Amino acid sequence: MPREDYRDSLDELERDVEAMADDVGDQLRHALDALERGDHDLAREVIDGDDRINQQYLDLESDCIDLIALQQPVASDLRFVAASFKILTDLERIGDLATNLARYALAGSPRIAPEVRVETIGEFASAQLGDAVDAYTRADPAACRDIADRDDELDAACQHASETVVRELIASETDRWDVEQLLDDVSRLLLTIRDLERVGDHAVNIAARTLYMSDGDPDLIY
Amino acid sequence: MSQTDTTETTANRTDDQGISTTAGETVETTRPEWTNYEAGGETKLAVDDLDVHYGDDHALKSVSMDIPEESVTALIGPSGCGKSTFLRCLNRMNDRIRAARVDGSVELDDEDIYQDGVDLVELRKRVGMVFQSPNPFPKSIRENVSYGPRKHGDIETGLLARLTGRAEPEREEDLVERSLERAALWEEVSDRLDDNALGLSGGQQQRLCIARCLAVDPEVILMDEPASALDPIATSKIEDLIEDLAQDYTVVVVTHSMQQAARVSDQTAVFLTGGELVEYDDTDKIFENPESQRVEDYISGKFG
Numbered sequence: 001m002p003r004e005d006y007r008d009s010l011d012e013l014e015r016d017v018e019a020m021a022d023d024v025g026d027q028l029r030h031a032l033d034a035l036e037r038g039d040h041d042l043a044r045e046v047i048d049g050d051d052r053i054n055q056q057y058l059d060l061e062s063d064c065i066d067l068i069a070l071q072q073p074v075a076s077d078l079r080f081v082a083a084s085f086k087i088l089t090d091l092e093r094i095g096d097l098a099t100n101l102a103r104y105a106l107a108g109s110p111r112i113a114p115e116v117r118v119e120t121i122g123e124f125a126s127a128q129l130g131d132a133v134d135a136y137t138r139a140d141p142a143a144c145r146d147i148a149d150r151d152d153e154l155d156a157a158c159q160h161a162s163e164t165v166v167r168e169l170i171a172s173e174t175d176r177w178d179v180e181q182l183l184d185d186v187s188r189l190l191l192t193i194r195d196l197e198r199v200g201d202h203a204v205n206i207a208a209r210t211l212y213m214s215d216g217d218p219d220l221i222y
Numbered sequence: 223m224s225q226t227d228t229t230e231t232t233a234n235r236t237d238d239q240g241i242s243t244t245a246g247e248t249v250e251t252t253r254p255e256w257t258n259y260e261a262g263g264e265t266k267l268a269v270d271d272l273d274v275h276y277g278d279d280h281a282l283k284s285v286s287m288d289i290p291e292e293s294v295t296a297l298i299g300p301s302g303c304g305k306s307t308f309l310r311c312l313n314r315m316n317d318r319i320r321a322a323r324v325d326g327s328v329e330l331d332d333e334d335i336y337q338d339g340v341d342l343v344e345l346r347k348r349v350g351m352v353f354q355s356p357n358p359f360p361k362s363i364r365e366n367v368s369y370g371p372r373k374h375g376d377i378e379t380g381l382l383a384r385l386t387g388r389a390e391p392e393r394e395e396d397l398v399e400r401s402l403e404r405a406a407l408w409e410e411v412s413d414r415l416d417d418n419a420l421g422l423s424g425g426q427q428q429r430l431c432i433a434r435c436l437a438v439d440p441e442v443i444l445m446d447e448p449a450s451a452l453d454p455i456a457t458s459k460i461e462d463l464i465e466d467l468a469q470d471y472t473v474v475v476v477t478h479s480m481q482q483a484a485r486v487s488d489q490t491a492v493f494l495t496g497g498e499l500v501e502y503d504d505t506d507k508i509f510e511n512p513e514s515q516r517v518e519d520y521i522s523g524k525f526g
Contacts, residue, residue: 003523072481074509075518216511 006071010080013063014137017084017091020056021133024091024098027053028129028199031101032122035192038109046102053095060088076213083213087136090202090209094129097195097202104192110185113168116161118192124154125196128203135207139214144207148220151204158197165189263290266442266472267312272326274307274316274497281307282497284326291441294464294473296487296505298480300520304497305476309444312474313349314342330442347374350435354447356427358419358434363411366419366430367398370438397437405433406463425456432463443467445475449482461486480521484509492517 027046034043064085067073073081101122128147135143169186208220267289274282282304289295297305307316314335316322327334335345347370358366371394398415402408407429411422419430428448435443445464449457464486467473477483483490484505491502494516501508501517512518519525 002525006523074480074484074521075512077522078510 003071006067006073009063009067009071010073010077013060013067013081013084016056016060016063017087018133018137020053020060020088020091021129021136023049023056024053024095025126025129025133027095027098028101028122028126031098031105032119032126034102034105035122036119038105040106043102043105047099050095050099053092057088057092057095061085064088079213079216083136083209086209087206090205094199094202097199100195101192104188107184107188110189112172112182112185113161113165113189116164116189116193118161118189118196121154121157121161121193121196124157125199125203128154128200129206132203132206132210136210136213139210141211141215141217144211144214144220147207148204151200154200155197158193158200161193162190165193263293265289266291266331267474268327268329268332269308269311270327270329272308272311272324272328274304274311274325275323276319277321280497282311285497285499286326287491287499287502289472289474290489291472292468292470293488294468294475294486296483296490297474297476297493298478298483298490298521299493300495300525301478303493303495305491305493306446307497308493308499309351309446309474309476312442312444313346313351314340315351317342343374347438348440349442349444350438350440351444351446352428352431352435352448355451356424356431358422358427358430360418360420362416363402363419363422363430364394364398364415367401367433367437368394370434371397374438401433401437402430404436404467405429406459406466407433423456425452425459428452428456428460429463432460432467436467440471442472442474445473447476447478450478457482480509492520494520 027049030042031046033039034046064081067081128150131143132147134140135147165186169182172182204220211217211220265288269289270286272282272285273280285304285308297308299305310316311324311328312335316324324336328336330345330349334340335349359369361369399408399412402411407426410426411417411430419427422430428451432443432448448464449460452460461482464473464475468488475483475487487505489503490505490508492500492508492512492514494500501512501514503513508517509521512521
């Protein structure tokens, strides 16, 4: 097969994107664990790890630009590089969201709306990310569409959770609470829910770019 | 991805330059559906079921494609795939090769250019050609441009022209300036029109050849690897010129450089070994998501 170095570079890019995706997936899971258990050490580890994720992002972005500039990929190779380039951005953002969640863990558990199961929503969002990365690895168009469909479920769960928090806020007897503390808890909980919903959106983006990569189908992108 | 086989009868044809006739021969044609791609714009050249043999060598196999006006159509493929043969069929340059046999039809504005009685001089005026190596005449820059129009009697040549009643022939100096300007060469040579054209750089010579082609007011410009002998700067000038010319002319360009095809063309036809048109589509479709795995492998360099 001619152009062996080029083909090796494409294989290496795929392995590196998958490795970064694994790292980001670990960051997200650790952040969720830290939230659930109130584990401050683990939360700090996640926050410190974000520099590593950012560096991977910059390195791989540079690799993509080099491939485009020096090797001029076309057809499925071009779609692979273009999709990977976009997916890197989504992974980096998920890394940032994991850092946000770790910071919320450091701020303590909210004392409102205990029935809102953040960990359940988190598991769902984390599974969406895992499935999207699997779909990318296997270039599986059917899995991409499933991920996009399941995002509605996540959105509905997040909306329901947010409404529950706001209802409790309205119903709460504020004189029994420290108002500042209450506002902190409510906004942190709402931000947690919003960030998890965004993790799901980035997972859908990854699926959309993967579908374009595998089938040249931009359906989920727009 | 192939359509139902169709059985068609090739056109009967004899011409004055010795191309042999295939009378009533029946051929099987299998056409992939993407060769029925309909490009935007009015069809300038309609090629249907074109076969070319050089002796026993089947150089082009049942090629059909419509080439739209005022656009750039690139022909790409490996050496020996038939792309230059195809290009030469579009103004009957293959007529010059005695062993060549051409079957099928090529219509320019709905008129078959291979039918009896076609005036080849007039055809090649309407369908001009620019070759791989710049080939200016060893004459002045001015004479290179005005040579064709003089031959065709399209510029003022004196009393005889006026007596023969040619209406308002263009003055030579106007035509030379207009042609050189259109070929983006005027500014570089306007002060030395009487210098020998062979003193120009390779890129300038190639633009002079394009100016020479434009001087006879063609409708279609065929280019056979027009930039392959040029450096990157001269190449980019030719590429800019190709895009510019496509606003007024139908440009068909054969190129070995896939990046050049991707940069300058609106639609791309991929010929692969054996004289087969494998895929013809919008250029972005070909380079982003081709239908054919063979095309994908060829343009990605996965062949071999």
